Amino acid sequence: MSLSGACAIVGIGQTEFSRGTEASTLDLHLEAALEAITDAGLRPSDVDGIMPNELAGTIAEDFILNLGLENVAFGSTIRTGGASLVSAVQNAALAIHGGVAEVVLLAAGRLGFSSQRVSQTSRGAIAPHPVMRHVDEFERPFGNTVAAQWFAQAARRHMHEYGTTSEDFGRIAVACRKHANLNARALMREKPLSLEQHQASAMITDPFRLFDCSLETDGAVALVVTSAERARDLRQTPAVILGIGEGHGTPPTSVTQKVDMTTLEGVRIAGERAFGMAGLRPADMDCAQIYDGFTWTVLAGLEDLGFCAKGEAAEFIRSGAIELGGELPVNTSGGLLSEGHCSGGNLISESVRQLRGQVEAERQVPGCDHVLVSGEGNFHEGSAMILGRAS
Numbered sequence: 001m002s003l004s005g006a007c008a009i010v011g012i013g014q015t016e017f018s019r020g021t022e023a024s025t026l027d028l029h030l031e032a033a034l035e036a037i038t039d040a041g042l043r044p045s046d047v048d049g050i051m052p053n054e055l056a057g058t059i060a061e062d063f064i065l066n067l068g069l070e071n072v073a074f075g076s077t078i079r080t081g082g083a084s085l086v087s088a089v090q091n092a093a094l095a096i097h098g099g100v101a102e103v104v105l106l107a108a109g110r111l112g113f114s115s116q117r118v119s120q121t122s123r124g125a126i127a128p129h130p131v132m133r134h135v136d137e138f139e140r141p142f143g144n145t146v147a148a149q150w151f152a153q154a155a156r157r158h159m160h161e162y163g164t165t166s167e168d169f170g171r172i173a174v175a176c177r178k179h180a181n182l183n184a185r186a187l188m189r190e191k192p193l194s195l196e197q198h199q200a201s202a203m204i205t206d207p208f209r210l211f212d213c214s215l216e217t218d219g220a221v222a223l224v225v226t227s228a229e230r231a232r233d234l235r236q237t238p239a240v241i242l243g244i245g246e247g248h249g250t251p252p253t254s255v256t257q258k259v260d261m262t263t264l265e266g267v268r269i270a271g272e273r274a275f276g277m278a279g280l281r282p283a284d285m286d287c288a289q290i291y292d293g294f295t296w297t298v299l300a301g302l303e304d305l306g307f308c309a310k311g312e313a314a315e316f317i318r319s320g321a322i323e324l325g326g327e328l329p330v331n332t333s334g335g336l337l338s339e340g341h342c343s344g345g346n347l348i349s350e351s352v353r354q355l356r357g358q359v360e361a362e363r364q365v366p367g368c369d370h371v372l373v374s375g376e377g378n379f380h381e382g383s384a385m386i387l388g389r390a391s
Contacts, residue, residue, distance in 0.1 A: 004277045007093040008231040008238035009387065011040025011224030012349040017187040017340030019113045021218045028220035029058050029107040030066055036222035041235030042103060047224075049074035049095055049104030051088045053343050063105065074101040080246070081377025082291050082344050083266060084108070085223075086385045087246040089348070092225040102226060108345035109220030132378060134254040147293065148213055150255045150378070152205040155296035157261040159207060162311035166207050168318065169295040170198035172330075173211040173337055175323045176292065180334025182324075182363040187217055188338040212295040214336035221345030223352075231390070239352040242370070243280065243386040245273025255379050264297065266382030267374055268304035274372070274384040275306070282306040285386075286368045287329040287354060289347035291376040292336045298322075301374055302330075305384065329365050344375045348385075355389040 013035025015028050023031075029052065037044055044067040050060035060075030074095045078084045085108045092104035135144060144150070158164050177193035180186035193211060201210035231238035247269025255261055275281060282305060290301040302313040307328060316322070322330040333339045333350035340346055351371040353359045368389070375383040 002277060003090075003093050003097055003244060004242055004279070005240055006097045006228055007225055008228050008240045008390065009089070009223050009348070009352050010226055010231045010234045010236055010238050011036040011038075011042065012352050013037075013039060013222040014185065014346065014349050015109070015220045017185070017217045017219040017342070019187070019217060021111070021114060023218070025110050026058050026062055026066070028109055028218065029222065030063070032109065032220040032222035033063060033067065033105055033107055036105065036224045039236060040224045042224065044069060045071065046103045047105045048072055049092060049101030051076050051078075051092055051104060051106045053077075053084060053108035053110070053345075057110075058107065063107070074104065080381035080383070082293055083246065083270075083375035083377035083381040083383040085344050085348065086244070086373060086375040086383035089223065089225060089241065089385060090244045090246060090383070093241055093244065096225065096227050102230065104225045106223045106225065107220060108222075109342040111218045112341050113216045113218050132254075134257070139254065139256065144256070147378070148205045148208055151294045151296055152208045154255055154261045154300070154379070155294070156207055158296065158300065161262060162314065164299065164314045166199065166209070167195060168299065168314040169207070169212050170195045171317050172292070172295040172298045172322070173198050176331050176335050176337040179324060179332050179363055180338035182360055183333050183339060184360065186334040186339040187215060188334060208294060211337070214293050215338070215341045217340040217342070219340050219342050221342045221349050223345075223348060237356050238390045239355045239387040240390050241385060242388045243274040243276070243278025245270040245277065245384055247273065247382040249380045258379065262300065262310070264300050264304045264376055264379060264382055266380055267301055267376050267384065268382065270382040270384040271305040271374070274386050278386040280370065280386060285328065285370050285372045287332055287365045287371055289332070289335070289351050289371065289373040290330055291344050291347065291374050292331055293376065295337065297376055298330060301376070305372065305374060324363055324365070332359070332363055332365060347373050351387050355387060
């Protein structure tokens with residue numbers, strides 16, 4: 001009953017990333033959804049499962065009513081922050097494999113610049129995350145209010161324990177920006193970034209500078225998942241789900257109370273489960289799309305997903321390994337740092353495009369057969385998925 005190879009992503013849709021739009025979150029979700037359905041060579045009437053993104057506020061009925069869906073048998077949402085969408089793909093695959101649904105539509109993204117800004121969570125722009133109740137009660141009143149601060153504390157601890165430097169974080173930002181400069185969809189496609197510019201940028205919360213923080217953008221991504229058998233007859237080359245997993249760390253959930261602040265525990269657990277299901281190793285991946293809410297989450301992800309030993313990711317990054325042409329190209333679209341922030345949805349759409357060979361020639365990973373994509377939710381939750389190109 002293994003899920004490995006049972007289902008595939010067959011359609012992707014992605015709106016433009018912007019900073020300011022007259023569209024509503026639902027408008028963006030519907031635009032991306034229709035594009036994903038068309039991309040798969042399907043019609044809205046083929047969809048019988050709906051999984052909207054938990055942060056955006058849309059629900060299954062929004063899609064049923066606006067797309068005229070008449071045969072929906074499965075609807076669900078997951079609330080694990082940036083880990084939600086990859087975990088939602090797992091639930092979609094479970095529903096399909098279990099015979100509950102045949103074609104599941106997933107949507108993610110929000111008005112991340114116009115109204116639902118991560119940097120303003122303390123003002124109620126986004127509903128507090130359940131695992132952050134300790135922070136809400138005991139830390140927010142003293143100024144520990146937003147994600148940048150929580151992750152900055154972990155980054156500073158990593159610097160203390162392993163000698164990681166601000167320049168190492170900067171090299172991640174520069175690599176992502178180089179990739180975005182080659183991506184016509186990226187918000188930062190026309191804005192190069194040097195390490196010197198990174199080091200001169202404003203300090204947001206020590207040690208994070210401006211370019212260590214992901215973008216706040218408006219936009220949405222949608223995915224269509226179906227069985228691998230049905231995928232063979234559809235329009236696009238399927239991105240087969242070879243391995244997938246989610247992980248939930250142990251209490252306490254607040255980063256300030258954790259014994260090991262340098263580990264994304266949920267991501268580590270999820271990665272082990274995904275690789276185990278796929279029967280593959282980190283060395284088998286041709287590229288990786290690692291959740292980059294901040295530069296440090298990429299560095300920690302490289303270690304916790306098994307691409308580097310603990311404390312060795314900085315040296316791996318210094319070698320140029322994460323850039324296109326390197327040993328493991330990372331976030332080849334520019335990621336959340338330089339393409340756009342879409343709750344990790346654009347990391348999945350980029351993974352699918354790389355496997356299909358549908359990206360600009362200068363950023364296509366040669367012989368791309370296996371891609372890892374991860375999601376991360378406030379240290380406690382994580383998700384990971386290994387996609388493979390159908391043979």
